[in-house]
Every structure is written in C-alpha cells, then in structure tokens.
Amino acid sequence: MEFTYMELFLNLVFLLILVLNITPLYIFYLNHNKSNFIPFFELTHFFFLFCYTIPLIADRLEYLVFYRSDHYTLSSLLGESYSLLSLSGIDLLDTMTIFFLSLLLFNLGYYLIIRTIKQKSYKFNFFEIEKKNSSILIIGIISFVCYLFLQYFSDQIIFLNKLKPVKLPLMYLFISCFYLHILQSKKYLNYLIFILVVSVPLLNEMLTGLIFAPAFIVLFIYLLNFLYKKKFHLFLIFILLIIFTTLSYFKESYRASLVKNVKEFSLKDKNSIVQTNHGINKYKLFVNSYVNSYKNNFSNYDLKEKIFKIYFKTFDRLSHSYESLIIVRTKTPNEVPYFFGKSYKNLLTKPIPRILWPNKPQEVHGNKFGRAYKILNEQDFNTSWNMPIISEFYANFAIPGVAIGMFLIGIFFGLLYSLLNFNKNNILFVVTLISFYPIFFLEVNLSILIGLNIQVFLFLILFISTIKYSLKILNK
Numbered sequence: 001m002e003f004t005y006m007e008l009f010l011n012l013v014f015l016l017i018l019v020l021n022i023t024p025l026y027i028f029y030l031n032h033n034k035s036n037f038i039p040f041f042e043l044t045h046f047f048f049l050f051c052y053t054i055p056l057i058a059d060r061l062e063y064l065v066f067y068r069s070d071h072y073t074l075s076s077l078l079g080e081s082y083s084l085l086s087l088s089g090i091d092l093l094d095t096m097t098i099f100f101l102s103l104l105l106f107n108l109g110y111y112l113i114i115r116t117i118k119q120k121s122y123k124f125n126f127f128e129i130e131k132k133n134s135s136i137l138i139i140g141i142i143s144f145v146c147y148l149f150l151q152y153f154s155d156q157i158i159f160l161n162k163l164k165p166v167k168l169p170l171m172y173l174f175i176s177c178f179y180l181h182i183l184q185s186k187k188y189l190n191y192l193i194f195i196l197v198v199s200v201p202l203l204n205e206m207l208t209g210l211i212f213a214p215a216f217i218v219l220f221i222y223l224l225n226f227l228y229k230k231k232f233h234l235f236l237i238f239i240l241l242i243i244f245t246t247l248s249y250f251k252e253s254y255r256a257s258l259v260k261n262v263k264e265f266s267l268k269d270k271n272s273i274v275q276t277n278h279g280i281n282k283y284k285l286f287v288n289s290y291v292n293s294y295k296n297n298f299s300n301y302d303l304k305e306k307i308f309k310i311y312f313k314t315f316d317r318l319s320h321s322y323e324s325l326i327i328v329r330t331k332t333p334n335e336v337p338y339f340f341g342k343s344y345k346n347l348l349t350k351p352i353p354r355i356l357w358p359n360k361p362q363e364v365h366g367n368k369f370g371r372a373y374k375i376l377n378e379q380d381f382n383t384s385w386n387m388p389i390i391s392e393f394y395a396n397f398a399i400p401g402v403a404i405g406m407f408l409i410g411i412f413f414g415l416l417y418s419l420l421n422f423n424k425n426n427i428l429f430v431v432t433l434i435s436f437y438p439i440f441f442l443e444v445n446l447s448i449l450i451g452l453n454i455q456v457f458l459f460l461i462l463f464i465s466t467i468k469y470s471l472k473i474l475n476k
Helices: 005-031 040-066 080-084 089-116 135-153 158-162 164-185 188-206 212-229 234-268 273-278 282-298 303-318 320-331 365-372 389-419 427-440 446-450 453-474
Strands: 071-073 086-088
Touching: 005 040, 005 089, 040 089, 040 303, 040 320, 040 389, 040 427, 089 320, 089 389, 135 158, 135 164, 135 188, 135 453, 158 164, 164 188, 164 212, 164 427, 164 453, 188 212, 212 234, 212 427, 234 282, 320 389, 389 427, 389 446, 427 446, 427 453
Parallel strands: none
Antiparallel strands: 071 086
16 A cells, blocks of 8 residues: 555544543543542543544544545444445545544643633532431432422423423432432441432333433443542443443334334323323333344344444444534535534523423424434434534534634633532532533534533522521421
C-alpha cells in the first residue's frame, strides 16, 4: 500500500483523539480516592470512548485492511446499516476531524473554567444529613409513594398526568435516600428492603421494552456507591454488562409482542386507554418473548457464534453516535440543507413546566432529523431517531457550529464543577447528581440534554424543603 499524506493526517488525527479522550480518564483514575466532586466531565469522556472512539478504532482497523486507493466501503464490522454507506478517504478524515475538534474544544472549555473559577464547597446546614436522624428515610418514603402514584395512576388522574416529568427525579431521589439511610444503619434488613424498592422501577422500565432506562438506573446506583465508597467494583461492571447486553439483544422480540398484544386488547375493550396499557400480563409476555426469541435465533448456533452475535449487535447500537456523525457529515448540505438553528427553538420553552403551559410545543426534533436524513420513512411521524449534539451542531452550522457548540458545552461542565460543589453529607450533593445525571449522555439533541436540568434542580429543592420544614414543625 502506497503511503500518502492523507494517511499521515489520518494517523495524526487518530492519535490526537486517543490522547484527548483517554488522558482525562487516566488522570481521574489516579486521583479518584481524593476527589469529592461528581465526575460529569469524566463520565462524558466514557461516553465518547464507547460511542465514538472505540467504533472509530474498529473503523480505522477496517480502513487499514480494506484500503483501496482513496476509497473504501464500511463493511458489516460496524453493522448492517453501514452497508448503505461508502466513504472516501477524505470523508473519513473529515469525520475524524469533526470528532477531534469536538473533543479538543470540549476539553478547552472545561479546563478554562475550572482554572479560572476556583471550586468552592458550599455548606447549607438546613440540608445537612444528620446521623441517626430519620429525615432522610422519611424523604425517601414520601418520594417513593409519590413515584408510585405517578407510575400507576397518572393515566387516570389528569392532574397527575401533568406531573409526569418529575417521576424520574423522584425515582432517583428515593433510591438515593434509601441508599444513604443504609450507609447510616448498615443493617442487612435495610439492604433487602433497598433491593426490593429498587426492583420496582427496574421492572417498570424493563416492561416498557426499553433497555437504556433500567441500565441508567443501575448505573446511577453504581455511581452513587462509587461516590460514597470510592470503589470501582470492576467485576460487578462486567457482570452487569453481560446482563444488559443480553437483554438488549432480545428486546425487539418483546416490543413486537407487546405492540401486538396491546392492539388485540384494545379491540376487545375500547373503553379506556388505561385498561389497554395495564390489562396485559406484561411479566408473562416478557419472559415468553425472551425465551421464544432465544429458541428461534440461536437453535442452530454454537456458543461462540451466540456470543459473537449478541455482542456484535450491542456494539452496533453503541456506535449510533459515530454512525450519525458519518451520515450527517456526508449528507449535509448536499442532500439535506443546514437547519440554521431551527432545532434549538425548544430551548426557549423547555424550562417552562407543562403544568403551567399545557400546550407547550412537543419535543419532535428526533423525528424531524430521522425523516430529513431518510433514516425514517417520510410518513413516520412517531418514531424518534436520536441526534447526538455533535451531529446536531454540524447539521445546524457545520464545523463552526461544532467548534463553538462543544466549547460552550465544555464551559457548562466546568461551571457544574466549580459552582455546584456540595459536601457529600449534604442532600444538595444528591440533588445535583440527580438533576444533571443524564447530561453526560450526549446521544440526544441539545434541548433534550439540558432543557429540564435547572427545572428538576429547583423542584427537588422545593420538594425536600417542604418535607423538612413540615418535619421541623411537627417536632416542635
């Protein structure tokens, strides 16, 4: 293979990506025992590693193997969807450059802020978690009850339906409160109660046919434990990856069975949507669909082929962010014109609670992006195609949009580090974790990523303050 200048640039950009992505993680690993902050920045680098850099490594290896002149085709190594794409060496270099620029500006924005604004530890005595005090347990119980009402009765009661956006924050709050109570009491019975309580939202989310939602709950518990005990538990991570990867492979079979049964049930009873949603034995359906899917898909495969098939599909799913960047880069603006900021309009209305504005515009940009880039059928107005913010920046304003956008995102993460730093014995530490926890997952567009964070933060402070003031009055 003849060496070219393009190859030199590809290798250089590839090396810089590895350095920019892995160095912050390595630094955090060396100092994690001394750190007392929530590692939103480092979690985002984990996201970059698994959803961009590792797929890029696989893509890069394939390029070296199948390289032909200045043109190559992405093979099934990155999934069947890639068979529709054919990249030139220049296109590959451009895609890698966009990701490199994103990492560089993200890091620059973050480090600029943390070096400029010194981190201060705030202490609000009112929110301190006192030892041998039942307030943290009471907050957990009340938030758990509120979560149950929203989960099981929000479709029946109009007022509760409007409060649905606070269901997940309440779920994370009661998980956090029960965990903190366990740290104080250290009784085996409390551990058992904690497992039973956490199993409720886990099962609820799994029965919807989603895998990311229950995986995020488990990751949240793991992160909570790490922040308070400073232990990685790498073997546990390995076991959880196996479990959720396996569940992810068979989820499509369950979803198809669920849709079929919902339609059949709605034909039998047209009186209410509530009955349609809850009249099906989802537990039985879940088990049966997974068992049948396993029998149908793996009856003729040996163990090695089964493992490869399952984990290859998971790798393909994790590559979505990298895949979307390739699609947006190659189709914009030749096939799809720039959006010029249209996808950011919802940022203006997102912070307003729907309970105050019932007709607030819906978040539908995932569907619009999917139809625009012909990932979804033009007549499909329901399915959403996740548009990661790097791809969204490019789809709106090309490379300048990526550079400025990721620099501002880095600044935002730096402000989180510098301004929202609370002692771990203060419940505001947990409130900050809950409010901004999903922010590291940059696989969604900007208005979804940061639209509700401040709103959730203020809601949780108000919710906790109300309970604590009530307890204070009752104890007088």
